[in-house]
Amino acid sequence: MIRNDDSELVKLCLAGDKLSFGLLVDKYQKPIFNIIYRMCHNLEDARDIAQRVFIRAFQRLDTFDCNKKFFSWLCRIAINESLNFLKQQKKMVEIPVSMPIGEKGPEQMLDGNEQREQMRKALMEIESKYRILIILKHFQNFSYDQMSEIMHLPVKTIKSRLYSARQKLGQILVRNGMISYD
């Protein structure tokens, strides 16, 4: 039997079947890790936060409304944990935009592309409330309805905030010379 229905897995988990939670981790660890990594841009921090997110989710499974999407609920926890982390670290404006010497991010390892490094820096320059919308829309390919569900904001607000986010990011990329009009 293939147990791939999230609500069903949650119910089994609540009934004490911990293997079901393992299946949920299998299914969502990658997108959740990516959201967190894009927010904090540090692999070790992303790992710690992702671990915390899934454990928090496990602890609060009884508060999950099975009529809603589990992934949206999990994303909300991931976003909250990421924002809390950034606040605690007081790194909102101080996050280093370059990694320590010798430490390579996965994008650099992929092909050492300067473009991606520039994009990474630019993303870290915009406020987290804007950054998260870029991540959800352009890295996770969420629809506006899904984003609205995750962020607990009306679609109209999501759209207008995302438009501002893109505008801010564009300005940074132009300023940094990543986009030119030659």
Added chain:
Amino acid sequence: MIKSKIIKLINRQLDGELSEKEAAQLSQYLKQDQEMQQFFNEQERMISYLNAVPEVDPPSDLKETIISGITEPANPESGKNKIPVFEIQSWFTRNRLRIIISHAALLIIGFSLSAYLIHPSQPQRVLDISQLSGTIGLEQENLVEPDFGQTYNLKIYSGQIDLKQNQTQVWITFKISPEMVFKTQLIYDASQLHFQVFMPSRTENISLQTTENILSISASGSFILLFKRIINQKSEVQIEIGNVQLGSERFELVVNQQ
């Protein structure tokens, strides 16, 4: 039309929400307004850059640490909840030095193992795949005296792999150098096959065939030599199923120094 309206139209166009009529209308506006045309180009290019950013793989032991973190009861006195309440094991979050050391140890072990074919019956941490069989090989083409900017082809061929799992993932990893690692993910889930490509801007062909529990793979990829750093380094192609490395083959790029 006021600029805020044009900006809204631009954003809707970028999201693919404009009707043909609206798109034509926007195109007209942009022809008349160089500043807005520039803004549109800027946004379009930015989005294409964003879309090209690849996904990052979570640490291979993330699940393990999560599951180990939910094994101990946090509040044994509390019996009010329907479900048990578990304590977060924050050892990993507290002790970064140990994490670094353990990662380094894992990496060393991983590299040591990667030189050899790992016997499929080794313990598997995530997926329960049994009776793996088959051979993995690498056909090298044009690997003698490669040059920068040239495209080189790699071809992987394999025998057959028995799948005893409804869903599994097959990774083909091209480790050209520490700076160039491409991963191609193939997902097999009983009823259908699909694959996700992690080699942006590069070409590859992957073919999979299944008959009952047998998955046959052959794949080829090409890469363009971009970095001087990779010359004379040993490279590697690996095939992994879940966390199990099924095979790897090493090859060496030799370049005449200019």
